[in-house]
Amino acid sequence: MLELAKEQIAMGQTAADKAEALRLLADRLVTDGLVADGYLQGLQAREAQGSTFLGQGIAIPHGTPQTRDLVYATGVRLLQFPEGVDWGDGQMVYLAIGIAARSDEHLRLLQLLTRALGETDLAEALRRASSAEALLKLLQGAPQALALDAQLVGLNLPAEDFDELAWRGARLLQRADCVDSGFAAVLQQAEPLPLGEGLWWLHSERQVRQPGLAFVTPQQPLRYRDQPLNGLFCLASLGAAHQALLERLCEVLIEGRGQTLYQATSSRAVLEVLGGEAPPDWPCARVVLANPHGLHARPAKVLAQLAKAFEGDIRVRLADSAQPAVSVKSLSKLLSLGARRGQVLELLAEPAVAADALPALLAAIEQGLGEEVEPLPQGTSAEPEAAPEVVQAPPAGSRIQGVGAAPGIASGPAHVCVEREFDYPLRGESCTQERQKLRDALAVVSSELQALVQRSDKAIGEIFVTHQEMLADPALTDDVEQRLAQGESAAAAWMAVIEAAARQQEALHDALLAERAADLRDVGRRVLAQLCGVQAQVEPEQPYVLVMTEVGPSDVARLDPGRVAGIVTAQGGATAHSAIVARALGIPAVVGAGTAILLLQSGTPLLLDGQRGTVSVAPPADELQRALAERDQREQRLQAAWASRFEPAVTRDGHAVEVFANIGESTGIAKVVDQGAEGVGLLRTELIFMAHPQAPDVATQEAEYRRVLDGLDGRPLVVRTLDVGGDKPLPYWPIAAEENPFLGVRGVRLTLQRPHVMEDQLRALLRAADQRPLRIMFPMVGQVHEWREARAMVERLRAEIPVADLQLGIMVEVPSAALLAPQLAREVDFFSIGTNDLTQYTLAIDRGHPSLSAQADGLHPAVLSLIDMTVRAAHAHGKWVGVCGELAADPQAVAVLLGLDVDELSVAARSIAEVKALVRQADHQTARALAREALQQDSAAAVRALVERY
Numbered sequence: 001m002l003e004l005a006k007e008q009i010a011m012g013q014t015a016a017d018k019a020e021a022l023r024l025l026a027d028r029l030v031t032d033g034l035v036a037d038g039y040l041q042g043l044q045a046r047e048a049q050g051s052t053f054l055g056q057g058i059a060i061p062h063g064t065p066q067t068r069d070l071v072y073a074t075g076v077r078l079l080q081f082p083e084g085v086d087w088g089d090g091q092m093v094y095l096a097i098g099i100a101a102r103s104d105e106h107l108r109l110l111q112l113l114t115r116a117l118g119e120t121d122l123a124e125a126l127r128r129a130s131s132a133e134a135l136l137k138l139l140q141g142a143p144q145a146l147a148l149d150a151q152l153v154g155l156n157l158p159a160e161d162f163d164e165l166a167w168r169g170a171r172l173l174q175r176a177d178c179v180d181s182g183f184a185a186v187l188q189q190a191e192p193l194p195l196g197e198g199l200w201w202l203h204s205e206r207q208v209r210q211p212g213l214a215f216v217t218p219q220q221p222l223r224y225r226d227q228p229l230n231g232l233f234c235l236a237s238l239g240a241a242h243q244a245l246l247e248r249l250c251e252v253l254i255e256g257r258g259q260t261l262y263q264a265t266s267s268r269a270v271l272e273v274l275g276g277e278a279p280p281d282w283p284c285a286r287v288v289l290a291n292p293h294g295l296h297a298r299p300a301k302v303l304a305q306l307a308k309a310f311e312g313d314i315r316v317r318l319a320d321s322a323q324p325a326v327s328v329k330s331l332s333k334l335l336s337l338g339a340r341r342g343q344v345l346e347l348l349a350e351p352a353v354a355a356d357a358l359p360a361l362l363a364a365i366e367q368g369l370g371e372e373v374e375p376l377p378q379g380t381s382a383e384p385e386a387a388p389e390v391v392q393a394p395p396a397g398s399r400i401q402g403v404g405a406a407p408g409i410a411s412g413p414a415h416v417c418v419e420r421e422f423d424y425p426l427r428g429e430s431c432t433q434e435r436q437k438l439r440d441a442l443a444v445v446s447s448e449l450q451a452l453v454q455r456s457d458k459a460i461g462e463i464f465v466t467h468q469e470m471l472a473d474p475a476l477t478d479d480v481e482q483r484l485a486q487g488e489s490a491a492a493a494w495m496a497v498i499e500a501a502a503r504q505q506e507a508l509h510d511a512l513l514a515e516r517a518a519d520l521r522d523v524g525r526r527v528l529a530q531l532c533g534v535q536a537q538v539e540p541e542q543p544y545v546l547v548m549t550e551v552g553p554s555d556v557a558r559l560d561p562g563r564v565a566g567i568v569t570a571q572g573g574a575t576a577h578s579a580i581v582a583r584a585l586g587i588p589a590v591v592g593a594g595t596a597i598l599l600l601q602s603g604t605p606l607l608l609d610g611q612r613g614t615v616s617v618a619p620p621a622d623e624l625q626r627a628l629a630e631r632d633q634r635e636q637r638l639q640a641a642w643a644s645r646f647e648p649a650v651t652r653d654g655h656a657v658e659v660f661a662n663i664g665e666s667t668g669i670a671k672v673v674d675q676g677a678e679g680v681g682l683l684r685t686e687l688i689f690m691a692h693p694q695a696p697d698v699a700t701q702e703a704e705y706r707r708v709l710d711g712l713d714g715r716p717l718v719v720r721t722l723d724v725g726g727d728k729p730l731p732y733w734p735i736a737a738e739e740n741p742f743l744g745v746r747g748v749r750l751t752l753q754r755p756h757v758m759e760d761q762l763r764a765l766l767r768a769a770d771q772r773p774l775r776i777m778f779p780m781v782g783q784v785h786e787w788r789e790a791r792a793m794v795e796r797l798r799a800e801i802p803v804a805d806l807q808l809g810i811m812v813e814v815p816s817a818a819l820l821a822p823q824l825a826r827e828v829d830f831f832s833i834g835t836n837d838l839t840q841y842t843l844a845i846d847r848g849h850p851s852l853s854a855q856a857d858g859l860h861p862a863v864l865s866l867i868d869m870t871v872r873a874a875h876a877h878g879k880w881v882g883v884c885g886e887l888a889a890d891p892q893a894v895a896v897l898l899g900l901d902v903d904e905l906s907v908a909a910r911s912i913a914e915v916k917a918l919v920r921q922a923d924h925q926t927a928r929a930l931a932r933e934a935l936q937q938d939s940a941a942a943v944r945a946l947v948e949r950y
């Protein structure tokens with residue numbers, strides 16, 4: 001990535017001429033390891049083809065295609081020549097920017113520079129700049145202008161209240177690339193400002209990429225805070241970009257002309273009042289840019305020259321982008337487009353010159369503007385993509401290797417659930433006919449739902465009852481009716497209303513309402529399928545194997561464990577949500593089986609082994625029989641395990657480990673104890689937070705924690721402080737967008753930045769403890785100082801709220817924590833190893849990655865080594881170690897973890913009996929030998945094969 005930084009700048013250079021300046025630059029690029037020797041010839045050759053003088057005292061020397069192989073790393077180096085260097089034709093250069101780039105990356109640089117190039121007397125300022133910082137500031141140029149164009153104006157939008165209107169404004173800003181997706185949430189928290197005449201103003205500086213203003217008006221008269229709501233401005237604020245607009249708006253309001261805005265019938269009218277970028281109503285033409293390196297300086301120069309031959313105004317923009325059209329005659333403006341090969345340029349010309357100018361410019365662009373161009377493939381408007389791989393359904397008799405996500409063997413017909421695309425007309429035949437179609441569809445779906453209610457158990461039946469209520473909601477049908485009256489088809493009207501309602505629910509940022517949004521879409525699609533004459537897939541009568549892309553938490557609510565024998569997903573890994581959920585429900589599951597599985601015909605017999613991670617398609621009878629016999633044996637084993645679930649987990653040679661439960665809610669603790677838990681090894685408190693519509697206060701939290709401690713009746717409780725960020729967002733706690741949230745402000749880093757949140761939580765925990773054994777641990781600790789800061793906070797509060805039996809520890813989820821275990825072990829009371837994240841960070845595989853997460857196996861010897869180091873360090877200081885990641889419940893991993901001398905295993909409550917039984921079958925000394933051998937293996941697969949042999 002090409003970015004400008006002060007370290008790249010060398011000030012006060014001198015060069016007698018251009019040749020010497022190029023030599024200096026090449027030396028610098030070579031010394032800094034960006035290019036190989038010989039790049040100078042590239043710079044010289046490029047200048048020979050045409051000067052790289054850009055204007056405003058800047059030149060951008062770069063290599064030729066022939067010298068691209070000499071580039072080791074993309075980068076730039078800048079030399080300031082205060083005395084100037086003649087770059088030919090009397091053009092003086094005060095700043096030479098040497099570029100090392102293999103492809104069209106320098107377009108990005110040009111884009112960065114062009115804001116500065118618009119400044120009138122930059123050359124002189126560059127010459128005089130006395131420091132690298134000052135020079136950089138000059139290059140970064142003028143502040144970004146406020147975006148305000150037709151796509152940011154939304155008139156007569158269907159909105160039921162202020163929040164929905166604000167949400168619509170935020171959407172416009174997001175679509176125009178002004179803000180990130182979290183902006184809508186941020187805006188909901190901003191304080192609305194009444195401007196008079198029913199106009200309102202909302203603004204925020206958070207999640208803003210470029211300043212922009214959206215103006216939205218509601219379709220029907222609305223009121224807000226006892227005042228009319230005729231229109232709403234939503235500002236994505238950055239610097240002072242909106243100053244001029246604000247002044248103009250004040251004038252409009254002082255003159256009492258507010259209605260020219262909210263009564264406007266076209267975006268053009270609004271933009272004329274506000275002085276925004278009204279698209280000229282000129283003839284236009286589009287062309288795909290085919291130049292291999294996009295519209296870089298040379299072709300742009302040619303285009304600008306050509307355009308200058310015409311008298312009138314000619315502009316160009318990237319089609320379908322948020323950027324306004326710029327003058328084709330300005331080289332710097334052309335470069336600011338950053339146009340790449342494959343992108344579509346839209347040219348607009350004043351009517352007086354359009355007939356001549358547009359065909360001439362179009363032809364020149366098609367011919368490459370002086371460069372050789374390879375034609376783009378027919379019909380493309382983007383870089384040609386690699387031909388898609390042809391995926392076919394796996395044939396009968398084949399066996400697919402996925403990832404074992406929930407143990408158990410299951411067989412049954414496949415029930416493939418893939419979301420379908422529906423085609424439907426936007427306009428209807430007649431209002432009466434469309435109304436009738438919709439009524440018929442609603443009646444059919446309603447009776448389908450009734451059948452589902454009767455067939456399902458209470459909890460799942462309730463979901464379908466809610467769906468029935470949604471269908472009968474008069475607010476929905478009224479809205480649909482309005483649309484039908486305007487000539488929309490039943491399908492279009494229905495889906496528009498469903499989508500608007502679902503979005504409205506989502507905009508409220510309440511976990512429960514967000515689920516309702518999923519429900520609305522679900523039932524909406526059922527009706528749509530009916531309207532489009534598509535038969536809904538019939539759920540097989542006998543237990544079936546559910547095949548899906550990925551099973552999300554909302555799908556799970558609908559799963560009936562009595563009917564779903566097994567789950568196979570195309571994507572995901574062992575620590576993906578679908579896997580965790582399947583384990584909690586006790587349904588055998590294989591995840592990450594690949595997309596081909598989605599092409600299976602529903603009804604194809606499947607056999608899956610959730611332990612080994614295999615799926616057999618239409619297996620031969622003998623294989624099926626063997627597997628079913630194994631399943632029966634397993635069931636017997638599980639029954640026996642269940643019967644002795646309250647017995648301690650002690651190996652045959654007398655080594656005891658504790659088996660605890662992982663939980664995420666305070667209710668149901670009695671059931672967890674009844675499943676054999678000797679304590680709770682991981683209370684994921686963020687799940688408790690998520691179950692509340694807003695951050696629970698100290699008293700609410702205390703009640704939650706107290707409930708768990710009461711239920712545990714003297715057994716230990718290990719609580720993890722709030723673990724938010726990365727894959728765990730908290731709807732009412734917006735976190736600034738980050739390029740890479742998994743490596744960003746998350747876990748303890750985040751709570752240390754917001755100490756009042758952590759203090760509230762710790763206070764609630766200490767108050768709830770009384771005399772009971774409470775262990776507190778901090779998530780995602782990667783540095784010793786993080787642990788110390790967190791501990792200090794507890795110590796401070798402890799002076800205020802005494803607790804009798806408290807231990808403090810950390811989760812080991814980041815490799816650095818394991819590597820620092822010897823230092824940390826001196827200070828902590830315990831470690832709990834979160835193998836889900838530890839595996840993710842050790843193997844550099846996103847645990848939710850659709851295709852890679854299957855390889856994120858905690859039995860990888862690299863992860864085992866880190867566990868080994870942690871345990872050794874802890875034991876050397878007399879501290880205990882637990883494992884609370886999913887690995888602890890993996891039957892193949894139990895013996896290995898035992899052998900690594902882990903003291904506690906914390907698993908989903910459903911797995912407790914089985915894990916205890918596995919411990920009882922094991923021999924500690926043998927397990928230790930197994931673990932030593934496992935550490936010597938070179939892959940997770942080799943470790944698994946080793947375990948099978950033991």
Ligand code: PEP
Nearest residue numbers: 813834835836837884885
């Ligand atoms: C882990 O990372 O292993 C862990 C237990 O925490 P979570 O799965 O909640 O990130």
Ligand code: MG
Nearest residue numbers: 813834836837
């Ligand atoms: Mg974790």
